[in-house]
Amino acid sequence: MASSLTKDSVTPGTPGSDTTFFGHPRGLATLFMTEMWERFSYYGMKALLPLYLVAPGGLHMSAATATAIYSVYLSLVYLLALPGGWFADRVLGPRKTVAVAGVIIMLGHLTLALPSSGTFFAGLGLVAVGSGLLKANISTMVGHLYEGPDDPRRDGGFTVFYIGINIGAFAAPLAIGTIGENYNWHLGFALAAVGMAIGLAQYLLGTSHLSSRSDLVPKPLSAEEKAATLRKSALWAAVAVAFYAIVGFSGHYTLNWLLVPITIAGLLIPVLVIARIKRDKDLDRAEQSKMSAYIWFFVAAAVFWMIYDQGGSTVSLFADSSAKNTVFGWNFPISWYQSVNPVLIMALAPVFAWAWLALARRGKEPSTATKFAMGLLLIGASFFLFLAPLAIADGGHKAAAMWLVAIYFVQTVGELTLSPVGLSVTTKMAPAKYASQMMGVWFLAVTAGDATTGLLSIAGVDLNKTGIVTLQAALAVLAGAAVWMYRKRVRELMGDVH
Secondary structure (H helix, E strand, O other): OHHHEEOOOOOOOOOOOOOEEOOEEOHHHHHHHHHHHHHHHHHHHHHHHHHHHHOOOOOOOOHHHHHHHHHHHHHHHHHOHHHHHHHHHHHHOHHHHHHHHHHHHHHHHHHHOOOOHHHHHHHHHHHHHHHHHHHHHHHHHHHHOOOOOOOOOHHHHHHHHHHHHHHHHHHHHHHHHHHHHHOOHHHHHHHHHHHHHHHHHHHHHHHHHOOHHHHOOOOOOOHHHHHHHHHHHHHHHHHHHHHHHHHHHOOOOOOHHHHHHHHHHHHHHHHHHHHHHHHOOOOOHHHHHHHHHHHHHHHHHHHHHHHHHHHHOHHHHHHHHHEEOEEOOEEOOHHHHHHHHHHHHHHHHHHHHHHHHHHHHOOOOOOHHHHHHHHHHHHHHHHHHHHHHHHHHHOOOOEEHHHHHHHHHHHHHHHHHHHHHHHHHHHHHOOHHHOOOHHHHHHHHHHHHHHHHHHHHHOOOOOOOHHHHHHHHHHHHHHHHHHHHOHHHHHHHOOOOO
16 A cells, blocks of 8 residues: 555645545555454454354354354444443543554454463453444544545545455455365464554554544543542442352353343343433434434344344355355355455445435435335345245255355345445434434444344244244345335434435
8 A cells, every 4th residue: 555655735734744645644544554454353253253163173063152152242342332432532532542452352363363262252352342442433533634524535535444444354254264264263363363463563653644633532531430430340340250250150151141141231222322312301302303213224224234244144154054165166265255245345335326426416316214225125135035045955955155145245235225324324313412422323223133133043043044034034124114114204303314
């Protein structure tokens, strides 16, 4: 990327130095590379995780247990984005928080690389904590590089940043997946640690190019608040340690003692957060109406992510056991399926951006509710499509790899109709009082969806069975139909938001 840096003249007062990155502040290169390497480490580990959990040379668990762990882990990552944002706002500021996050993620991957089941779960916890701290704050720092929301380069800067995410996500399964599956699982996890170490090193070397705003703590805790927070944290930590010590020493501990509480929290916390905002008497009538509309989008997104994120667990485990993972006679690692989505995102995102603009010029762009309905219908269609390879496998044959590629393709098209739109509508509909918190609320929809999948798996539901796949597909289609049927009512509740 160094060759892309040029000495251009930039707008006076632009944060960062005079060096630009594709016409953007030099700090964007630092954040681009940090996020690219962090996503490389995260998606590489994620691609290996369910396969390692079921592998005879790994932890040799059942598919249901592996799916439960995978889903609970994903829900925890997005759940921790909310306190991750709070930590930066009240304690360290975004810049230092991201540095701490990088160290924690790297240590987490190194812990995963140790050949022990005990340290494995500790490593997962560290990666989840670090990812929550980083996810909530690195996008904020991208925004700090520009002179407010009216800077004409702002949207382009986030687009460049988004490309970095997908480059990392695309390359990770190809590199980390190949090493982990074909040579050694723990070496694959170690390679993820190396990726994060590279990202962290270049971040620390390039922090001088970031905006000074990223060093600020927006609402620092007072001495009294710090003391109260430490007391409460210590109390809850002591309760948890005492509880698990009693369960462990009594001989009753099983993995569900850890998974079930996290899953329940993943379902309850999103509901409680939305309910707290909705009941806030400080919100005026228009803001209350917008929150009522937002609940529609939140529930729709939770249903969407519940199915979408099974692309890395349910569909991947099906590929492991029941698919011919070959192209023109050449065998490829199962983790490579996880590179399909990011490469499709990079190919199709510009097409969707052009299409929405072209329709808008003609006054025919679909409403937000209609786009959400389309996303739900497509994610449902992807699991109806999943029924074909399931039927082939039930007949005693291996399903062709292209069936699974087709599933990922349909899911990606659905993602592009819902995910970017959801991010946009979240910023537009956020009550003024909760402007900085609503992006964390949006991530809680992912938490709720993945927690639901985790709860089903913990209950022993085999998600690779025709009946449950059909049920989930039908649920998504019905949810999409409901959003479409009530789109005019939702539009009224949205008020002046278009």
